[in-house]
Amino acid sequence: MNHIRTSRRSLMQAAGALVVGFHIAPRGALAQAAPANATPEINAWVVIHPDDRVVLRMARTEMGQGTRTGLCQMIAEELHCDWSKISTEYVTPGQSLARNRAWGNFLTAGSQGIRQSQDYVRRGGAAARIMLVQAAAARWGVDAATCTAKDSVITHTPTGRTLRYGEVAGEAARLSPPAQVPLKEPREWTLIGQSVPRLDTADKTTGKLIYGSDLKMPGMLVAVPRRCPVFGGKVRSFDAARVAGMPGVKHVVQIGDYGVAVIADTFWQAKTALDALPVQWDGGENARIQQADINARLTEGLNATEAFVGNSHGDARAAIAAAPRKIEAVYSYPFQNHAPMEPMNATVVWTPTRCDVWCPTQNGEAALVATAQAAGLPQTQCDVHRVDLGGGFGRRTTHDWLIDAVLIAKQVPGVPIKTMWTREEDMVQGRYHPITKAKMTAGLDANGEITGLHMRISGQSILSFVFPNALQNGRDPVQFQGLNAGGTEGAIGYTFPNLLIDHAMRNTHVPPHFWRGVNHNQNAIYLECFLDEVAHATNQDPLALRRKLMANHPKHLAVLNAVAERIGWGSAPPAGVFRGIAQQMGFGSYVAAAAEISVNAQGQLKIHRIVAATDCGVAVNPKQIEMQVEGSFVYGLSALLHGECTVKDGAIEQTNFDSYPVLRMEEMPKVETIVMPSGGFWGGVGEPTIMVAAPAVLNAIFAATGKRIRDLPIKDQDLRRA
Amino acid sequence: MAKLNVNGRxxxxxxxxxxxxxxxxxxxxxxTGTKYGCGVAQCGACTVHLDGVPTRSCGITLGSVTETQKIVTIEGLSPDGNHPIQVAWRALDVPQCGFCQSGMIMAAAALLAEKPRPTDEDIDAAMTNICRCGTYNRVREGIHRAARGLSG
Structure with missing residues (x-):
């Protein structure tokens, strides 16, 4: 049993996230209970124990994507430590705050855990190695330049004398950091680029890994919350007395003006009482909103005069108006829930002078801000202790659930309260993939060549809900992911003679959020499927059409060519099998996919095989990249086949995996991954492949059936041959 | 007071x-190795063995289980974490976030006990657990790998 004692040190050990041993003044009663730790910290990233154990510190969060292992590869590449002696610990945002943000950004989203950390974590490893070598050289009274370090052993080359890292760590920790910290050239790497096994697999095969929902503390109670099912709605009244006597029930509390929670000894007692609790909700105006209202609003935006421009050159409208032939199509993409396997949860101890939380979060620093605000305390009197996530996918970059947990715990001072959402609450109180539509219009000349393309997006803006300060004169730049004229993050891979991509912002009362792949998910479908439509309408091969438009985009083209070659594009597929292809750039990486599918006489789709190519510049761990590509297909194909949340009377209708089905084993195709890093840049891998999953399959469905699916998901659509 | 026989105790x-x-x-x-993912027997994160049968433990009540029925959880699958499925899982780095994996492993172990050399179709039929990270293909490979090991 993973019972937790009262000291903060043991709390975090039990949580599987050993976060101790910093040379910082402890704050607050819990912190003072932590024993002083004399283990030498070489620098913020590297701790070396006397017995040579190496502890590497993590600011980014592990949620299954392999970032822990990749970060260790990068630090160890420069540290020259013994890989078998490495373990990791999460630093807390409070510790980082106290040290002038020594660990940089904690945000683990946007496929940036590796690429945005790579420079400073490698320098952290290199600086620590230099200091360890200096310490050894000083002990020997020799020039550090005559010493080398390998596998945690320093050798004085002329004499062959050796010292272990653990033997000199204490002295190294007292040295000043080196002024110059040169890094290896990529050709010198021995760890970066290797498919080393993950550091964290074993405990996931025995049930030992402790997630947030598994935490236990002495005297802990469990809260199960429920918010007004209508977004923006309020609690009118509730009758706590009706459930106060039920088994295990300790408290019934209100959360802000929008929710209630039952606090009991166990989850099941709290949930049972919550289900029995009479609550009157006031949904307000929003309770009248239906899905059809939202759809109509988006449709109106497709033809609206006003729109924010994302990418424009030439005069697309004029070119289309003057073209002898025009093709037009309207696409749509629905709300979706992140549905990570572990529902939202957080464990909180609140006192009038201190608030500590233990939770799975994708952004420790944002979690600290949320905690402090909800606790009514300065950040210096709060901290966030992280545990590994049971899935994130963007949901855990925002902290509405944590705020609720703090507001609940605040009503029971000094008592650890673990707030756990039911799956039903997780489904109806999500932060959803934004809903959009797009009208695609192409003007064609007499030869069928595109003279102008207009892509009008209509729908929800994430930034206007999440970070309104980041809007640019009202425009949401994130809306145009993968459609930008250039840049290193998400540039369009085609050159059109005239182009206009614009966005009519049509927000809804349903809160949108970053959802693995974000706006690439629909943008890639809109563009890649419409280009496929143009190809078929003009009797061109879809690959050949793309190649004509991609002459100025060699990296986009290279991944597209790679999947075309591997799948055998141009040769006959097996009988009854049809192919589709798509490419996109996002999160700094270039990806493409080619799918082989069949549709039987009953209209049943079978995805047999998908080939995916990724150019992420530098491939830190190719096996991890393969796993992320496979995972991206699970997420992207789940969205394509099943993912849809709808609104009725202002609330989300789907409440669990029976009404919100997701991809399962039998639907999963074979995946062949081509990792083709071209060097010179660092791209992400956690998300990019999602963007090409759906369009490659949709284009193959058209090839198989002659049916162009423009509204997702395809679960309710008739795929029988037209 | 109810009595349960869990992992031989x-x-x-x-x-x-x-x-x-x-x-x-x-x-x-x-x-706590057995996870709550849905509460309605949809996701399989709570899978345990009940007299050897893979069972979604969120879907049956304490009152319906007797002391004579043997419950095995992920913690009791093997004394040292070396059930062939667990060994295969580590060899292939199957888990990503890992939250669904206790249930996946229990379902896979039950499948192997019933069918030592399962086909892909057997795996599709038996492995209906939900994974959101995307481990399905490695789960399949892991089951085949463990099956090969079992049959020498």
Whole structure:
């Protein structure tokens, strides 16, 4: 049993996230209970124990994507430590705050855990190695330049004398950091680029890994919350007395003006009482909103005069108006829930002078801000202790659930309260993939060549809900992911003679959020499927059409060519099998996919095989990249086949995996991954492949059936041959 | 007071008979390897063996289980974490976030006990657990790998 004692040190050990041993003044009663730790910290990233154990510190969060292992590869590449002696610990945002943000950004989203950390974590490893070598050289009274370090052993080359890292760590920790910290050239790497096994697999095969929902503390109670099912709605009244006597029930509390929670000894007692609790909700105006209202609003935006421009050159409208032939199509993409396997949860101890939380979060620093605000305390009197996530996918970059947990715990001072959402609450109180539509219009000349393309997006803006300060004169730049004229993050891979991509912002009362792949998910479908439509309408091969438009985009083209070659594009597929292809750039990486599918006489789709190519510049761990590509297909194909949340009377209708089905084993195709890093840049891998999953399959469905699916998901659509 | 036979040990559980077995195991027996993912027997994260049969423990109540029925959880699958499925899982780095993996492993172990050399179709039929990270293909490979090991 993973019972937790009262000291903060043991709390975090039990949580599987050993976060101790910093040379910082402890704050607050819990912190003072932590024993002083004399283990030498070489620098913020590297701790070396006397017995040579190496502890590497993590600011980014592990949620299954392999970032822990990749970060260790990068630090160890420069540290020259013994890989078998490495373990990791999460630093807390409070510790980082106290040290002038020594660990940089904690945000683990946007496929940036590796690429945005790579420079400073490698320098952290290199600086620590230099200091360890200096310490050894000083002990020997020799020039550090005559010493080398390998596998945690320093050798004085002329004499062959050796010292272990653990033997000199204490002295190294007292040295000043080196002024110059040169890094290896990529050709010198021995760890970066290797498919080393993950550091964290074993405990996931025995049930030992402790997630947030598994935490236990002495005297802990469990809260199960429920918010007004209508977004923006309020609690009118509730009758706590009706459930106060039920088994295990300790408290019934209100959360802000929008929710209630039952606090009991166990989850099941709290949930049972919550289900029995009479609550009157006031949904307000929003309770009248239906899905059809939202759809109509988006449709109106497709033809609206006003729109924010994302990418424009030439005069697309004029070119289309003057073209002898025009093709037009309207696409749509629905709300979706992140549905990570572990529902939202957080464990909180609140006192009038201190608030500590233990939770799975994708952004420790944002979690600290949320905690402090909800606790009514300065950040210096709060901290966030992280545990590994049971899935994130963007949901855990925002902290509405944590705020609720703090507001609940605040009503029971000094008592650890673990707030756990039911799956039903997780489904109806999500932060959803934004809903959009797009009208695609192409003007064609007499030869069928595109003279102008207009892509009008209509729908929800994430930034206007999440970070309104980041809007640019009202425009949401994130809306145009993968459609930008250039840049290193998400540039369009085609050159059109005239182009206009614009966005009519049509927000809804349903809160949108970053959802693995974000706006690439629909943008890639809109563009890649419409280009496929143009190809078929003009009797061109879809690959050949793309190649004509991609002459100025060699990296986009290279991944597209790679999947075309591997799948055998141009040769006959097996009988009854049809192919589709798509490419996109996002999160700094270039990806493409080619799918082989069949549709039987009953209209049943079978995805047999998908080939995916990724150019992420530098491939830190190719096996991890393969796993992320496979995972991206699970997420992207789940969205394509099943993912849809709808609104009725202002609330989300789907409440669990029976009404919100997701991809399962039998639907999963074979995946062949081509990792083709071209060097010179660092791209992400956690998300990019999602963007090409759906369009490659949709284009193959058209090839198989002659049916162009423009509204997702395809679960309710008739795929029988037209 | 109800009695459960969990991982070879008889444990007294002081909980209401309508408590799902999942919550009896997690909150009363104190074994948290068995996960709550949906509560409606859809996702399989709570899969345990009940007399050898893979069972979604959120879907049956404490009161419906007798002391003579043998419950095995992920913690009791093998004494040292070396069940062939667990070994294969580590060799292939199957888990990503890992939250669904206790249930995946229990379902896979039950499949192998019933069918030592399962086909892909057998795996599709038996492995209906939900994974959101995307481990399905490695789960399949892991089962085949463990099966090869078992049959020498």
């Amino acid at each position: 008889v444990v007294e559980v002081n909980a209401s008979p309508d408590t799902p077995l999942l919550w009896a195991i997690r909150d009363h027996v104190g074994l």
